Amino acid sequence: MSTELKCHKGIGEKVEGTALVADDNFSARYDLDRIKGIFSRPQHKLHGQSYQDKILVLNTAKGGVASAWMLHEMKSRGITPKAILFNAANTILAQGAALAGLTMCDRFEDGDVTQLINTGDELIVDPAAGLVTIVKRA
């Protein structure tokens, strides 16, 4: 049976994919090896894991403005997550998603999204409707 999670209206297209979840934060500059498509920061809870074509589920965005350009650059090479879901995005990530055409949503009504979704869950993310559907549990 599917579960629906309401969130704030987001940015980007409706997408389907597999969740990669951590109770941790996100910066494209601080945390990623963008060429290899993996989390490269040793202290990150997803260190060493590939983010390519995953729906990332994380707590919040941190750090610098560079992520705004970086999402666009990553998208041009085809090595990006399919979508990013946050408890709270910051302005930079939302702006970057708008330029890159990357799907992004935040502010979930039912609580901490990093607890509501598990790694491996199959999701449909609909930013215009502000809705994330868990279609299959891992």
Added chain:
Amino acid sequence: MLAGEMGDAKRWAIDHQIKVGEMFDADDLVAISQSHMHVDPESVGEAGVAFLEGLAASGGRVSVPMITDPRGVDLDYYHPLGQTEEMAELERRTIAACEKMGILMTNTCINYQTIMPPVMGDHVAYGDTGVVIYSNSACGARSNFEGGPSAMAAGLTGRTPRYGLHLDENRRATRRFVVREQPNGLTDWGVLGAVAGRMAGSYWEVPAIEGLERVPTSDEMKHMGAAMASWGSTPLFHLIGITPEAPTLASVGAEKLDAEEITKQDLDALRSTFGGKGDKVDVVVFAAPQLSIVEMQMVADLSAGQRFKCPVIVCTSSQVYPDAARAGLVETIEGAGGKVLQGTCFYQQYAREIGEANGWKRLLSNSVKIVNILGGYGYQPALASMEDCVASAVAGEIV
């Protein structure tokens, strides 16, 4: 504008601003006095440079004064750092596209010290988190973190979506911290900023900090803010009795909040994760933010008559550099074996690639911001005061 009668560049810009504004429930746009764009080629990439060239080719031209954050390549000094011709070419294309749109290539993250500081209540669209947090907190200006694309859009339209820190209600304190250990020196102010930022933990939190026994200098406030923004994604803080919006706790609504202490233990815990005495040093870096003329003099005074055993890189702005050269500071630092770069900042200049090209892993800096960033770029960063960084460069190991 959205219909395209003002050209393709402005059509893109207003469409981008509407998308972002909707995500953050902005009711309208607010006119801005300046825009400042982060646009280093490592972040922007081939795709971003082509995008900027497209805006320029379509006739895009900024409608308010617009300036830039540091470059990724010092075009007078890149081969020795291991930067490639390809990187330099991307940099040249970035500069050409920006200049064509009327953007002033100031190449600085300390524009509030060197170009035109914003004033109280001034709505601006600034890139670089360090610039935003300083301008909001020390100057009382109003800016969100504007990533490169959004700063570009704001420069083109002369407006930005009215959300976040453009609104009074989002500038009130949400956390109240009491400092129990007085900072002493630039790095201590950075450590305090990092601890406060990490405790606050989100763009949407505003720390009010009390208990400071003296007014920080502009450089101290700069290090504090840059570290807080880096560690916490924090865009605004209030220092009670010091910063302009916070003469009292009540003026920012902090009197109703529970007071949380920042103790010596909290500060030491953050410091302890970055290196220790006797560790080897591959490179010492002074950057992030770029050095003011006062910091340049401090580094020069410490370097006079010394001989460094490892490379020492000093990054300053295109505005400070000529003054520092005229005052003999560049000559003094380079006489000891250091190198002063102009208009760049170390972490924005292909840090991973130059680290690999030069075999630099153990990097020592007095910047609490840079040691936070460079772990993800393959470095083992260590933190020390400016005095100890220079002494370590002379010794070849952390003193």
